[in-house]
Amino acid sequence: MTDLYQSQRAMRNMRRAAMQRGVVAILDIGSSKIACLVLRFDGPERRRDSDGVGSMAGQSQFRIIGAATTRSRGVSFGEIHVMTETERAIRTAVQAAQKMANVRVDHVIACFSGAEPRSYGLAGDIELADSVVTEQDVARVLAACDMPDIGQAREVLHAQPVNFALDHRSGLGDPRGQIGNRLACDMHLLSVEASVVQNLFYCIKRCDLELAGIASSAYVSGISSLVEDEQELGAACIDMGGGATGISIFIKKHMIYADSVRMGGDHITADIAKGLHIPMNVAERIKTKHGGVHATSKDDRDMIEIGGDSGDWEKDRRQVSRTELIGIMRPRVEEILEEARARLDAAGFDHLPSQQIVLTGGGSQLMGLDGLATRILGQRVRLGRPLRIQGLPQAVTGPAFSSAVGLCLFATHPQDEWWDFDIPTEKYPARSLRRAIKWFRDNW
């Protein structure tokens, strides 16, 4: 655990260094596309004379100077399957983004959707040594949370303090400086499979880049596509990607649950390809061009040339009606949404005060999806797209890029994580200087 703690701390320091240098790359490793954005930081926000929320909620301090997308290869279910192929795809995206930005990028913040994320809610409490809460106390209460058994070969991806309670007062965002006797905290911990993270590390290292942070794509797409009141009052973001569908639940501006369904748009495409006996790329084109989930009577007469290049005249001139296409697509879409519904139910989404659901990701562009989702997920469903960022090229403003944009926001305004706090003094090894100082302070 300490090993991961150290590596996360190292990544955090690297992110700081990158921000100081002024350029950092954002890499969204998806199953259908790999997007790379190059951010340039303009330093601390100007005209920030008062504390509080600055102009554009602090988003004006960076600009996107390079953006590139490439078709993903070697990635399935949001996990890296073929290293060399993925490495090439990353190289393609990074090179194009660098070329557009005309700067060299050394630090990369990456997100991925797979690796079977599992959420744990942890709680811990301590008695305060003196009545005022210090940063050291926050570290102690975080350390006091009992570590769940996350299983073999799994690692902690996010560990964020969600809520602090001081005596009987709960819902504190920042307890430092407050007075009380007993400090309790709730922490949300997201664990993923270690091998996936290691593969990612390795791939990015092979591209001569340094990994300055990793995030779950369900989390970051929630950051970018939920509006403020949804994040505050409780909402779920369903990021329908190519190989995996990420689910994240937010309340009080904190993520409290994240999960991923290992199904996505690629499965719809595969269904079409199998059902109509056509290649995957044709199936993909037909899906995006003619796809839908609600068949009307007009769709019976709407014939789609599915073509083929087999040399067989009859095979090459097949046509299907749009109804048939919808008939293939709809069960799979329903399956994905029902699976998401099951995950949300398991997480206790019904108990949230507001049950807004936001669909985003490339799969959410499917025609008529909002109607179908309303029937499965409940009435409060809307389609989301990335918000709150300037200077995006028009090509990357679509919902497919909500996790990339969210990663930009995550890079600039990271949530405090467990490893951002110092190790409590008690956990230091014996003979540590700090421990000696504490002993002196306590006894003299």
Next chain:
Amino acid sequence: MRPLTADRRYPQHAARAPQAEAVAQAAHPRPPQPHVRRDPAPTRMAYRMQRLWLTPFFRVCVRVGLPAFVLSFGTLLWLSDDARRAALLAQVDSVREAVESRPEFRVSVLQVTGASPALDSAIRKLLALNLPISSFDIDLEGARSRIGQLDAVAQVEMQVMSGGILEVRVVEREPRLIWRQGDELDLLDETGRRVARVLTRADRPDLPVITGEGANLATAEALEIMDAAEPVVDRVRGLVRVSDRRWDLVLDRDQRILLPAHDPVRALERLLALDKAEDLLNRDILSVDLRNPHRSTLRLAPNALRELRRAQGIETVENAL
């Protein structure tokens, strides 16, 4: 409409096969497939090279450092051969020669303004230019300092004017005094600097004569005294510096006025006022001693002294001593 029948896959007659094939090809002409790289990814080397090229330091090195290095190294390599270096120098010299000898740069006339004829010829002799000459060959600064070393020259400016004229503008020193040292007569300006030599006093009868030890060092005072002595200027023969300390004003008939070291002009003015009132200097006196401001002393000529005593009824015995 076309019937929904498939094309025959195999030709019926082997003999017609090429023809059918040609027809089929004409019906469905396949566009020539251009060579497409299937892999859009850059190679590892290309990726690295691009990143290297985007490194600012490397960019500066290649764009500035490398050309500068190649240029300087090539030049040095070319110059390392003695013969080439000599040839280059010779070429430079010849170009320089060609430019300098152009008529635009030729100086053919030396014009001296503000100088007396004697000084004019002295300057010409000093410069010793054999005209015409290129203006590049004239050391204007050196010539100017050499002319400035002439005693008679107070200020000099030299300029090469258009039309090949070298103009020397001279301001001469103005002689104010004649300084006698033994047999030599020198002209001095108001600062005591020597201007020229005169052969006889009669050459410059308008100037007063000064003599004595350190006379040239106190010319300002001498000029003041001469100004003050204006009422008796036709009788003044000169000023004698005594012990480098004070002046004697010498009049004709060997009369001397011994002026004090301190404030001689005032003392002289007092004496001249007395002279105007009493006609003192026309009387038979040898010298007036003004050195003590409280007690001026007259020295009478022997006859006058005798007359005075006789008038006072004092008998003196004169002897050979």
